[in-house]
Amino acid sequence: MKIIVEIDRCVGGGQCVMAAPDVFDQDDDGLAVLLDTDPPAGLTDDVQLAARLCPARAILVEA
Amino acid sequence: MTQTSESLPTFPMTRPTPFDPPEGYATIRDDGGLAQVRLWDGRTAWLATGYDAVRSLLADPRISADRGHPGFPFPTAGREALERSGRTFITMDPPEHGRLRRVFTRYFAVKRVETLRPMVQQIVDELVSDLLAADPPADLVPALALEVPARTICRVLGMPFEDRHRIQALDHRRNTLTTPPEEVLHATEEMLAYADALIASKQHEPADDLVSELVADQLGGDTVSREELIAAVRLLITAGHETTANMIAMSIATLLRHPEQLRELRADPSLVPGAVEELLRYISIFHISPTRVATERIEIGGHVIEAGDGVITAVAGANRDAGAFADADRFDLHREARHHVAFGYGVHQCLGQPLARVELQTVIETVLRRIPSLRLAADDDSLSIKEYAFLSLTALPVTWEEQP
Numbered sequence: 001m002k003i004i005v006e007i008d009r010c011v012g013g014g015q016c017v018m019a020a021p022d023v024f025d026q027d028d029d030g031l032a033v034l035l036d037t038d039p040p041a042g043l044t045d046d047v048q049l050a051a052r053l054c055p056a057r058a059i060l061v062e063a
Numbered sequence: 064m065t066q067t068s069e070s071l072p073t074f075p076m077t078r079p080t081p082f083d084p085p086e087g088y089a090t091i092r093d094d095g096g097l098a099q100v101r102l103w104d105g106r107t108a109w110l111a112t113g114y115d116a117v118r119s120l121l122a123d124p125r126i127s128a129d130r131g132h133p134g135f136p137f138p139t140a141g142r143e144a145l146e147r148s149g150r151t152f153i154t155m156d157p158p159e160h161g162r163l164r165r166v167f168t169r170y171f172a173v174k175r176v177e178t179l180r181p182m183v184q185q186i187v188d189e190l191v192s193d194l195l196a197a198d199p200p201a202d203l204v205p206a207l208a209l210e211v212p213a214r215t216i217c218r219v220l221g222m223p224f225e226d227r228h229r230i231q232a233l234d235h236r237r238n239t240l241t242t243p244p245e246e247v248l249h250a251t252e253e254m255l256a257y258a259d260a261l262i263a264s265k266q267h268e269p270a271d272d273l274v275s276e277l278v279a280d281q282l283g284g285d286t287v288s289r290e291e292l293i294a295a296v297r298l299l300i301t302a303g304h305e306t307t308a309n310m311i312a313m314s315i316a317t318l319l320r321h322p323e324q325l326r327e328l329r330a331d332p333s334l335v336p337g338a339v340e341e342l343l344r345y346i347s348i349f350h351i352s353p354t355r356v357a358t359e360r361i362e363i364g365g366h367v368i369e370a371g372d373g374v375i376t377a378v379a380g381a382n383r384d385a386g387a388f389a390d391a392d393r394f395d396l397h398r399e400a401r402h403h404v405a406f407g408y409g410v411h412q413c414l415g416q417p418l419a420r421v422e423l424q425t426v427i428e429t430v431l432r433r434i435p436s437l438r439l440a441a442d443d444d445s446l447s448i449k450e451y452a453f454l455s456l457t458a459l460p461v462t463w464e465e466q467p
Contacts, residue, residue, distance in 0.1 A: 011161070011168065011410045011412070012171070012172065013413075013414070013416070014172060014416075017173045017174070018173060018401075019401070025174075026174065029165060029168060029169045030165075030170070030171065030172040031165070049401065053401065053402060055122070055409055055410065055411075055412035056409070057122055
């Protein structure tokens with residue numbers, strides 16, 4: 001799994017942190033931080049939910 | 064246009080009950096998810112009620128939140144006055160929007176808001192203790208629903224508790240759909256003056272609160288002007304007030320109408336966060352819906368939205384779309400509902416949603432635990448809502464067995 005966060009698009013909604021807390025966090029400005037660029041397969045559903053919930057469509061996931 | 068505007072359905076649409084979206088939402092959803100409606104001023108706008116249509120329009124860069132655009136649609140005359148005054152980041156488009164919103168995102172990061180949970184718990188515990196100390200019955204709207212967000216916002220922003228009734232009165236005038244435009248403008252001016260004075264007081268005497276922090280972090284810098292900060296603090300005072308208050312009342316009413324699920328929730332508090340997402344979906348508190356204007360021609364669902372056309376995205380319709388939520392009209396606390404659009408979607412999605420979740424989760428868990436015999440003290444069908452921007456119960460009469 002490959003994850004790309006387009007940080008210029010991020011609006012700091014925190015959806016990714018709620019959906020996949022092992023993979024995403026927020027920095028001091030509230031913007032998304034990718035903690036794990038290649039998370040284990042067990043987190044695939046969480047990561048895909050994070051991408052689906054992101055209001056700014058800033059998260060891209062490639063299988 | 065194939066129809067004359069006189070024959071179009073009007074917006075806002077009426078609800079058959081507080082708990083059921085307007086029937087017109089389902090009709091439009093079943094017919095492609097998008098249709099034209101007529102507004103109070105005789106203009107037409109597109110009403111989207113399907114999940115896919117609502118999400119794709121709210122995320123579309125050809126859609127603008129600029130209230131100054133001549134084509135921008137407003138659900139009432141009062142709302143036009145409200146939305147065209149006090150310009151904030153919620154009425155801006157990228158990239159200007161991002162510059163200003165990003166000033167405030169850090170203060171609403173999920174983990175930072177989570178640290179407020181003990182403070183919210185204390186506020187809820189005090190209110191429930193006061194409720195139990197009085198004799199039943201009680202109206203939960205003034206006794207609990209309005210007080211939780213009011214006291215929380217006072218604590219977070221550093222406003223004196225006693226100011227909350229004045230703020231609530233102003234907010235109530237602004238959100239009542241029948242308030243004349245000039246009264247809405249007066250109320251908005253008074254709130255801006257209040258925000259201005261609050262900022263000045265924190266400049267003079269900083270304390271441990273968000274407005275003091277904003278003054279220290281932002282005032283005198285080159286990102287935010289004082290005028291922009293005043294407008295933003297006004298937004299912070301009001302945005303999480305009536306939305307959360309009415310969600311609390313509607314959530315408790317919804318649970319009391321589903322006693323088996325309420326019992327299940329009381330027995331297993333770990334279900335509360337999921338139940339809150341389902342309540343957000345099922346209720347969809349923003350009655351008049353997010354509004355936008357198209358800046359370019361958009362083809363969607365077999366329709367053509369022309370540049371300059373108004374667009375209304377009915378989140379209450381999207382959240383009842385069976386294509387996104389199976390058996391969507393059923394309240395089901397076990398449902399995976401996190402993809403609801405109750406907080407909107409796109410770059411303007413609610414900034415304060417982590418705080419709303421903390422308040423809702425805390426109130427529901429505490430009320431179920433401490434008032435286990437809580438029940439409605441009126442007929443279910445006597446519950447009614449006001450002519451209001453949000454789904455606002457006129458009253459929520461409840462009673463309980465007094466504990467020895």
